Amino acid sequence: DGGITQSPKYLFRKExxxxxxxCEQNLNHDAMxxxxxxxGQGLRLIYYSQIVNDFQKGDIAEGYSVSRxxxxxxxxxxxxxxxNPTAFYLCASSFDRGNYNEQFFGPGTRLTVL
Amino acid sequence: xxxxxxxxxxxxxxxxxxxxxxxxxxxxxTTYYLFWYKQPPSGELVFLIRRNSFDEQNEISGRxxxxxxxxxxxxxxxxxxxxxxxxxxxxxxxxxxxxxGATNKLIFGTGTLLAVQP
Numbered sequence: 001d002g003g004i005t006q007s008p009k010y011l012f013r014k015e016x017x018x019x020x021x022x023c024e025q026n027l028n029h030d031a032m033x034x035x036x037x038x039x040g041q042g043l044r045l046i047y048y049s050q051i052v053n054d055f056q057k058g059d060i061a062e063g064y065s066v067s068r069x070x071x072x073x074x075x076x077x078x079x080x081x082x083x084n085p086t087a088f089y090l091c092a093s094s095f096d097r098g099n100y101n102e103q104f105f106g107p108g109t110r111l112t113v114l
Numbered sequence: 115x116x117x118x119x120x121x122x123x124x125x126x127x128x129x130x131x132x133x134x135x136x137x138x139x140x141x142x143x144t145t146y147y148l149f150w151y152k153q154p155p156s157g158e159l160v161f162l163i164r165r166n167s168f169d170e171q172n173e174i175s176g177r178x179x180x181x182x183x184x185x186x187x188x189x190x191x192x193x194x195x196x197x198x199x200x201x202x203x204x205x206x207x208x209x210x211x212x213x214x215g216a217t218n219k220l221i222f223g224t225g226t227l228l229a230v231q232p
Contacts, residue, residue: 042222042225105161107156
């Protein structure tokens, strides 16, 4: 089945550690996105990528990094510079940049900093 | 500036009641799209509908209907004869084009938590 997978579902991190969240899609989508969701704040865009080997900062990129070496994969690293990383992280993808296509979402990763 | 407002933080209804979720948006663009997503307790966002700024026709899909009014910048969502399975957080979102036409970005509202009691 086509879809977006994210792993792990739950992730615990000690302060000062970097962690990487995985996002894979087999929908042949060009664009991929990372969002952060906090209670009562909706979704906020961290990074997005329209094409392989290119990505752009979203609204809250500080303390995060990404790579896009393959069309299917868009991993997100939460670095120790992110002051408040505990949140629910959602990955999404869509067809054709610039065509207002709906974004499809993965099941999310819940990150907790201990 | 682009903005989406969902003023209703939580709504609780009894099964079989009709319920309307409000969405008000702000944009200076003449071309934009509006979306509704459903987020059940499992966490994954499920796409419900996309509507472009040039199409103000209401849409109905089963028990779901959407009312788009550009005059009031609103895109409201009604669930008829609600069911327990409709319990979820519902997000309204606005998609706009960065100048240059290179980016399809979504701005989300803060969501409305709908609880349908049996």
